[in-house]
Amino acid sequence: MARALLEALRRRDVLADHVRTIADAEAMARIGTYDVLVLDRRLPDGEGLDLVAALRQRRHPVPILVLTALGTVDHRVDGLDSGADDYLAKPFAIEELLARLRALQRRGPALSDRYLSFGNLSVDPRSSEISIAGSLVEFPRREYLVLEALMRRPNRIVTRPNLIEAVYALEDEIGSNALDAHISRIRKKLLMAEATVEIRAVRNIGYLIRTKA
Amino acid sequence: MARALLEALRRRDVLADHVRTIADAEAMARIGTYDVLVLDRRLPDGEGLDLVAALRQRRHPVPILVLTALGTVDHRVDGLDSGADDYLAKPFAIEELLARLRALQRRGPALSDRYLSFGNLSVDPRSSEISIAGSLVEFPRREYLVLEALMRRPNRIVTRPNLIEAVYALEDEIGSNALDAHISRIRKKLLMAEATVEIRAVRNIGYLIRTKA
């Protein structure tokens, strides 16, 4: 399958590389600069959509087309919502695939980043704006960064080191409860704005954001 | 058909406008700012793909999804190659359409050199002219460049390095608050002209332009 595709691409003077595993694909995406990534879902070392999600999480801008046998509407919706830009199910016409690749390449790499929303809270990483219950709420920089980091993984624990890294990118900062202080201030604002989410501490590990009981 | 779609979108709090003809669609695209354009092919006054081609010819950046009964592979290829970003044939599942619209909206508009307009401010990169509330306002070169860079990504943060790069293309220019000074002067002019947009600082990162509260 891959071989046939590579051959078709080569015949049209499209340069392409091929790898078999998610791990390799991730490495290639990290190093190389590609116009488009074509991805199957059922791969030797896992589910292709996990790679999509991982790349998007890191804000990797490469356009991604998922090409797979899993073709129900639900499959398609899942694929697109995981961050893929197009989804084509087998069987497919090679000409259509090529046209879709052209469309993706034409459009270029993404500039945008997904709106993060959870409960009645939504975060726009592009403008660093946060709205709660529909109205804009101002957050200072560091508080914003903490909240954004939490919102990138709602319902999941984000470790203290991760949070500190998110806020103090390179700068060194150790030995204080600065992070706790930020959390506290964020909580106060969430309360003020009547957010339906809350930040819970996970002892010895970190924090997570989740919907209020 | 259009009514059903509008209803489905409205139910999900997606704002949408609907027109019946190519002429109207063209007018709307020219005036308004839309995240995505959904287009049928067989329209009362012509072939939808002609509109796609016309918009692309003018470098219109809006993502376009063609939604039509014409669903052969050739139809699809033609649609995509005319400049559309996605092509969905009837019959289709509403959920898939919505997912595809999300994907397009996520990715955002293509870069372009057409009129940049936001709020009551508009910038013509070709002539380097700026109008506020309909009347032309003179900006010196450097101020113009800063404002254009911001207007290329309204509501998004533009980093200081990006801005500096935009203004001082090759020349070396470090160690001063020249950029801040420009921003300040631009702000003064925006105020004078009663612009409905404002420039906000994002601490430690850069600036962004957005509509005034």
Added chain:
DNA sequence: CTGCGTGTAATGTAGCTGCAATCTTCGGCT
């Protein structure tokens, strides 16, 4: 020469942010 554009520097300022002191909560242990 004059006027505008632009970089620099000085100065002002707001409000973020880290800290520490104190209080509260939680989990483990007997």
Added chain:
DNA sequence: AGCCGAAGATTGCAGCTACATTACACGCAG
């Protein structure tokens, strides 16, 4: 169950830093 220690929560405060603004000087163009 109850106690204790440690982790987390909270809050006032003070220093500071990044940004804002203004004035000024230099340079180039008409």
